[in-house]
Every structure is written in C-alpha cells, then in structure tokens.
Amino acid sequence: MRILTGIQPSGVLHLGNYFGAMLPAIELQQQGEAFYFIADYHSMTSLTDPARRREYTRDVALDFLACGLDPKRCIFWRQSDVPAVTELSWLLSTVTPMGLLERAHSYKDKMANLAEGDIEKVNHGLFAYPVLMAADILLFDSNVVPVGRDQKQHLEMTRDIAGKFNTLYGEVFVIPEPRIRESVAVVPGTDGRKMSKSYGNTIEIFTDEKSLKKKIMAIKTDSRLPAEPKPDADQNIAIQLLKLVAPAEVASDMENRLRAGGTGYGDVKKALLEHCWSYFAAARQRRAELAADPGYVESVLAEGAARAEAVASRVIARARSACGLGK
Ligand code: ADP
C-alpha cells in the first residue's frame, strides 16, 4: 500500500496541524510505503515572498523530522525538486472540466471572502490548485491519501480526473482513496473556533515557554467562579486540549474536578501549560539538534527527491506514451 500526503509550507506549526495532520502521517509510516512532500509549488498561489518560502519549507521539514518522521521509513521531499508534477498537471488539466473546478469549496470561499479590489489576487494557480494536487497524487500511484476533512473534495476531484483520463487514454492511473480521521477532525483554537492561522487563535508547538503561557492563559472561558460546579466541563476548550497532550487519567481527573466545583479555569490552564510543554519537550530538543546541523535537512530532502524521481519518471513516461506524446 502506498500512502502519500502533501504539507503546505505555511508558517509556524500549531496544535491543530500537529494532531490533525502531522501525527496521523507519522503514525502511518508504519503501515505502508509512505511518500510525504512539502508542497512549495502550491504555496505560490498565496505566498509571493521567496525568502519566506525557503524559510517555511525548511521549518516544516525540521518540524516533521523533529516530531518523528523517519527518513529511513518514508520518502520525504520538496515538491518542486520533482518538476514532472507540473507536466502531469498540464496533461490532467486537459481532461478537467471547468465546471468541476468552479465548484471547488476552497476557490468559492476565496471568491466569497474577497475584499473589494482584491480580484487581482485570485490567480489562475489558485483556480487550478486541485489539478496540481491530483498530479501530486497520481504521479506516485498512490493508494491512500491521509488528509483533513477540508481536503475531502480535492480527493474526490482527483478520483474524477483520474477516471476521466483512464477512460480516454487507457488504464494509466491508480484511483486513490482518502483517509480521514474523524476523531481529530477539528482541534479547537483559543477562541473555540477551529484552530487556524487565519483566525489568529493558534497555540504553536515549538514556541518559548513565555509565549506558550500567554496563549494558554488567553483561552476563552466564561465568568463562573471556581467554587461553582460546571456540568458542561467537557465543552471547556482547555479540557479538550488537555485531553490531547496529557495522559487520559490526568485529563479526566481535571474534567471531573471542574464538573464538581471548587476548581477554577486557571487550574485547568496551568495543567494544560505543564503538559503541553512536556509533551513536546523531546521533539523540541531534537529540533534544536537538527537545526544546528545546517546540511541535515537538505541532505534528507535531496535523497528523498532522488527516490521520488525514480517513481515519478516511470509514471510520467506511462502517461505521456498513453496520450501520444513523444515518439
Ligand atoms: P491553517 O488552518 O492553520 O491555515 P492549514 O490549512 O495549513 O492550517 O492545515 C494544514 C493541515 O493541518 C491540514 O491537513 C489540516 O487539515 C490540518 N489542520 C489545520 N487546522 C486543524 C485543526 N484545527 N484541527 C485538525 N486539523 C487541522
């Protein structure tokens, strides 16, 4: 079974990214042939600063490696190091109906939330984003694609595009399956909405202790006094986050104390700070070690690119030949 997923290099990693995307990907390394890449071509649809793209790409690579991605168990590369994906994206675009792309939630949301005069920011790359994503997946004969719920429609599009291509040109592509973990589908942010960079409600995993404390203390709570019982304790954001980073008995004990009364939100937040800090302690240490070796990340990505290229070149040759390109 070949498992493939892409990660956008879009800045500092938060608890939502970690529990929603990174941890499932790291765990899946054990279950098959894992192909993971950093989607730097995709980031061009929204980020136009070259230095930041390089910085974020390196950062996300370090984050993944520090959290347990093992380059011996998986192929880990930078998308743009295997440029055949852009060629495949073109082939696929010629079998992709405009209507399919016009129905994409991600594109429709961008259009709907556009500030006045911002239409220029909606580039063709953004519209064609799902085609490049289909190329990422199909170029490696992927069977399973672990993604968050927000990416489900992109996977359906990939399946449609692959089916269309196969009908026209013969059985060239493997049809992939999405793998969506409902249990960690949505990690709440400090204001109770989905944790997301675009809402400014994130808790970063590799931040210093002072900033972490500031973020955790700012988690939204109601004004009930410590003495009051809180029968809805399971709805408390700090409790929900504590369940992710603390041993189960610690989190359920805290939840019960909150429910019974006599425990304030400040106590829950203090416990969350402690457990959040210690949960990532080993990864933090490892990240510092890896970051101190300037050649390490590049050597992992270069080796990954060479291995990914070996697979990609066979698939692109198959696709080109099927549609009558070349001799
Ligand atoms: P953001 O919303 O902060 O911009 P991204 O859209 O870049 O995050 O998400 C990167 C990955 O992390 C995706 O696979 C996404 O499904 C996952 N993810 C992001 N936020 C959450 C969250 N709050 N809960 C669960 N998964 C999340």
Ligand code: TRP
């Ligand atoms: N669109 C995905 C996201 O924003 C990232 C991505 C790009 C991806 N190409 C992919 C995910 C291929 C899975 C497979 O999270």
